[in-house]
Amino acid sequence: MTTLTRARAGFGTLPGWARSAIVVAVGVGLLAVTATLTGQIQLTSSGTTQAAVRLLLPILFAALGGLWAERAGVINIGLEGMMILGTWGAAWAGYQWGPYAAVVGGLVFGVLGGLLHAVATVSFGVNHIVSGVAITLLGLGVTKYLSTLLFLPVSGNPRQSPRVEGFETFSVQPLADALAAVEAQQRVVLSDVAGLLGGLLSGLTPLVVLGFVLVPASYLLLWRTSFGLRLRSCGENPVAAESLGVQVYLYKYIALIVSGALAGLGGAALTLNPGQLGYLEGQTGGRGYIGLAAMIFGNWRPGGLLAGSALFGYVDGVQLRAGGEAVHALLYGASILAVGLAVLWVLQRRWQTAAIALVAGAAVYAVYFSTETVPREFASYAPQIVTLLVLAVASQRLRPPAAIGMEYRRGEGD
Amino acid sequence: MTDYAVELTGITKRFPGVVANSDIHLAVRRGEVHALCGENGAGKSTLMKILYGIQQPDEGTIAVDGAQVRFRSPADAIRAGIGMVHQHFMLADNLTVAENILLGAEAQLGIGAKAKARITELARTVGLNARPDMLVERLGVADRQRVEIVKVLYRGARTIILDEPTAVLVPQEVDDLFATLRGMRAEGFTFLFISHKLDEVRAIADTITVIRRGACVGSADPGAVTSRQLAEMMVGSELPSPETRDSTVTDREVLRVTGLQLAADEGGRSLLADVDLVVHAGEVLGIAGVEGNGQTELVETIMGMRRATDGTITLSGTDITRAGTLARREAGIGYVPEDRTRYGLLATQPLWANRILGHQSRPPVARGGLIDREAARRDTRRIVEEFDVRTPGVDVAAAALSGGNQQKLIVGRELSGDPVLLIASHPTRGVDVGAQAGIWEVLRRARADGLAVLLISADLDELIGLSDTIKVMLRGRLVAAADPATVTPEELGAAMTGADGAAA
Known part of the structure; x- marks a missing residue:
């Protein structure tokens, strides 16, 4: 018991990257075990990972956008609207001048949304939620209008843009081929890991690379530079920041412009998605909100929001690639996870939580055992349900920026 | 230069x-x-x-x-x-x-x-x-x-x-x-x-x-x-002091707290441990302590904002340990919270609306489950008059008043509806000398009328001056008692930090 207690204390004192590595390793192990025991090899195939990466990318961008805005103290529920603007801007620039222009187009349109949010919330003190919802509605309306105006003559459909040329994909060689070879051998665990990793290293586009680079880049900028310190101070205690000569308005504007740009990139990522090249009305499907949820799940930290986006993208990828039966297999994995957590909590003497986890695990297992597959309708909705559940369970000890959502007026602090 | x-x-x-x-x-x-x-x-x-x-x-x-x-x-x-x-x-x-x-x-x-x-x-x-x-x-x-x-x-x-x-x-x-x-x-x-x-x-x-x-x-x-x-x-004039020497303490128990325990949210040291205290009618019981030693938790537990893990709280003989906050207020507890702007007032609401807070179920401000605005205004005017709240009217927002006047309004509100017990947390913190004197005078008068007062204060002069009995709180326990007639602020300070070794 004492060694276990010490091990647990040791986990708490490990550096962040080591803890993340352990969590990732446990997750991969769990998937490998589930895939082996249920025979659902699609759970860990490189194809699934590739699909997951494609699907998580827009969410990751949105979540990063949320991170920037909320760290500066502005709730950005308008991410969805900025993303919609981004999809349109990317399609409009993309069908004329190619994929790089699409990225820029999405970014610029997203910035417009972010700037609007900044003017409303920072300069005019509009409630952040109201402004965010307004921007989402505005994004819907503006893109509809512009599509009818500019896309209808070219594509013949007011809800759709002409086809946009996508990025060439590339792989990290020779690593990707080697991993593919290992995956093909279908060895227990080894092939699963190779599949998951291989998917990350092949089928890449510049936008995917940009997304993954922006996670550590955001961390370094926000936590390791004086610029980031100032920006975060606006979200923690703007009155104190102002008293120290930080131009709170300026930093909030910068944060929201970056936030809009990131959401716009998320839109561009949707438009340039290999499965659906171009703008389509309603394409975002609430991914801006899901990005926001992923960021909250990630406790307003870059690494955490990456995990949140990955979770959502992965479940979405599984249901798209392999449908109901694979999602069904995930239930099995979930019950293993619940039992594992229950054991952990028993060791921590948190009896009540452990009991709840155990009961939940048993219930999930009962569902798994008594059904063959999950209905199609449920499967396609699985990512949202998983997000909801994970948020509800994991959001117990979150630490949002202290001054988030508060209206701040210059010179009114005491 | x-x-x-x-x-x-x-x-x-x-x-x-x-x-x-x-x-x-x-x-x-x-x-x-x-x-x-x-x-x-x-x-x-x-x-x-x-x-x-x-x-x-x-x-x-x-x-x-x-x-x-x-x-x-x-x-x-x-x-x-x-x-x-x-x-x-x-x-x-x-x-x-x-x-x-x-x-x-x-x-x-x-x-x-x-x-x-x-x-x-x-x-x-x-x-x-x-x-x-x-x-x-x-x-x-x-x-x-x-x-x-x-x-x-x-x-x-x-x-x-x-x-x-x-x-x-x-x-x-x-x-x-x-x-x-x-x-x-x-x-x-x-x-x-x-x-x-x-x-x-x-x-x-x-x-x-x-x-x-x-x-x-x-x-x-x-x-x-x-x-x-x-x-x-x-x-610019003569000065008040918190002294109240002639005792008005009766033997009628108003508040009795027995063996009160409050566990911390996430394990660790409990916030309150074995707290026993009795406040009689006409008595001011002062609680001294460095902030963060459980005074806030004690008050919030007595008010029903936190659930006691163990122990009982009785008010005039009735067990209220499991009662809700509103029920406790209706039973006759008045409460002056420690941070008036956060817990005592709605800063952007007019004074009369603030008068209703905590009294929303009782006359004169409520009748048959509805708020009686006119009666609330009228009664707020009474408080303004009686407690010398300096304000242009009862329709101004609470934030427009100075701290002292806000506090006088709160004290007036909490003494409305004939309470039997008043819990006063730092009643004169951050108020000016004039308002302080006013609040002291009000507390003295209420005490003479038989009100039981539980006073928590960081101002040791105030505590010594107003209290009939003083108890010292340290790490969630009542560790010492002191007689306000003889104790000095320095002795109290030492007991508060545990520097005197044992109970005084």
């Missing part, structure tokens, strides 16, 4: 409807502790905001080291070597000590090792023991204050404004702070010390300037003046 670090000449500042400062002259010599005294609302804060560049004066000039300056923002004041430690700390809890200090001053030494080394060096100057990478939320009040001082020193301040620095400290911490200030004064730092605690002012200041209603009423030599004379300069 002159002898004066700072000279304010003819400063006048008007706000719509009031003159906050009128023709104020203030000359602070280099290397002295200059105290600025005055009631709340006398204009001290406005004057300091002007000196620190937060607000601009309508008339008058500021000179620093003999050279005339114009501050458009705090940044200008900082550049001129003036720093301010605000009464409400300007710290972000979720940032580290170093981040709080470096924020806004990153250009000097960056945010890396060099800056941290400088912070460690300055921390030694002010006696701060926290590591630079600790989160501020883990620091106590005294350490936070030292972080604030390091913050201004890091920016090269030589003249430091301390806005009511002792309001949040216990006596021992005040002594430590003063020792630090004396040491720094010897190194040539100049301090502007704002306070209305006159004993402390006399202990630390080299010169005292008194402000009343926005105007200078004079200077005093701390060696020659008594606290009483100073206070009379501040209020």
Whole structure:
């Protein structure tokens, strides 16, 4: 018991990257075990990972956008609207001048949304939620209008843009081929890991690379530079920041412009998605909100929001690639996870939580055992349900920026 | 170069409807502790905001080291070597000590090792023991204050404004702070010390300037003046004191708390342990203690805002341990919360709406489940009259009142509806001398009428003056009792920190 207690204390004192590595390793192990025991090899195939990466990318961008805005103290529920603007801007620039222009187009349109949010919330003190919802509605309306105006003559459909040329994909060689070879051998665990990793290293586009680079880049900028310190101070205690000569308005504007740009990139990522090249009305499907949820799940930290986006993208990828039966297999994995957590909590003497986890695990297992597959309708909705559940369970000890959502007026602090 | 670090000449500042400062002259010599005294609302804060560049004066000039300056923002004041430690700390809890200090001053030494080394060096100057990478939320009040001082020193301040620095400290911490200030004064730092605690002012200041209603009423030599004379300069009239000597204690129990336990949210030491106390009708029971030792939790448990883990609470013989907060209020508990702006009032709502809070189920403000606005207005006017709340009317927002008048309104509200028990948490914190006297008088009268009062206060003079019995709280337990007739603030302070070894 004492060694276990010490091990647990040791986990708490490990550096962040080591803890993340352990969590990732446990997750991969769990998937490998589930895939082996249920025979659902699609759970860990490189194809699934590739699909997951494609699907998580827009969410990751949105979540990063949320991170920037909320760290500066502005709730950005308008991410969805900025993303919609981004999809349109990317399609409009993309069908004329190619994929790089699409990225820029999405970014610029997203910035417009972010700037609007900044003017409303920072300069005019509009409630952040109201402004965010307004921007989402505005994004819907503006893109509809512009599509009818500019896309209808070219594509013949007011809800759709002409086809946009996508990025060439590339792989990290020779690593990707080697991993593919290992995956093909279908060895227990080894092939699963190779599949998951291989998917990350092949089928890449510049936008995917940009997304993954922006996670550590955001961390370094926000936590390791004086610029980031100032920006975060606006979200923690703007009155104190102002008293120290930080131009709170300026930093909030910068944060929201970056936030809009990131959401716009998320839109561009949707438009340039290999499965659906171009703008389509309603394409975002609430991914801006899901990005926001992923960021909250990630406790307003870059690494955490990456995990949140990955979770959502992965479940979405599984249901798209392999449908109901694979999602069904995930239930099995979930019950293993619940039992594992229950054991952990028993060791921590948190009896009540452990009991709840155990009961939940048993219930999930009962569902798994008594059904063959999950209905199609449920499967396609699985990512949202998983997000909801994970948020509800994991959001117990979150630490949002202290001054988030508060209206701040210059010179009114005491 | 002159002898004066700072000279304010003819400063006048008007706000719509009031003159906050009128023709104020203030000359602070280099290397002295200059105290600025005055009631709340006398204009001290406005004057300091002007000196620190937060607000601009309508008339008058500021000179620093003999050279005339114009501050458009705090940044200008900082550049001129003036720093301010605000009464409400300007710290972000979720940032580290170093981040709080470096924020806004990153250009000097960056945010890396060099800056941290400088912070460690300055921390030694002010006696701060926290590591630079600790989160501020883990620091106590005294350490936070030292972080604030390091913050201004890091920016090269030589003249430091301390806005009511002792309001949040216990006596021992005040002594430590003063020792630090004396040491720094010897190194040539100049301090502007704002306070209305006159004993402390006399202990630390080299010169005292008194402000009343926005105007200078004079200077005093701390060696020659008594606290009483100073206070009379501040209020311009005779002085109140919290003394209540003739006992009105009866043997009728109103509140009895037995074996009260409150477990911490996440394991760890329990917040309250084995608390037993009895308050009789006509008795004021004072609870002394360093903040954060369970007083807040005790009050919130008695009010039903927290659920006791174990133990019983009875009010006039009825067990209310499981009752809800509203039921307890209806049973006759009045509650003056410790932070009036956060828990006592709705700042943006009119006074009459604030009158209804906590009484929403009782006459006169409610009838048949509905709010009776007219009756609420009428009864608010009664409170305004009876408790001397200075306000233009009952329809103004609560935020428009000064702290003292807000507090008088709350006390008036809580004494409405014939309570049998009043829980008063820091009833005169941050209110001016006049309002303080008013509130003391109200409490005395209510006590004489047979009200039981549970008084929690950090102001030991108040506690000793008003209480019939004093109990000392330390780490969630009542560790000692003291007789207010004989105990001194120093003895109480020692018991509060556990420095006296055992129970007194």
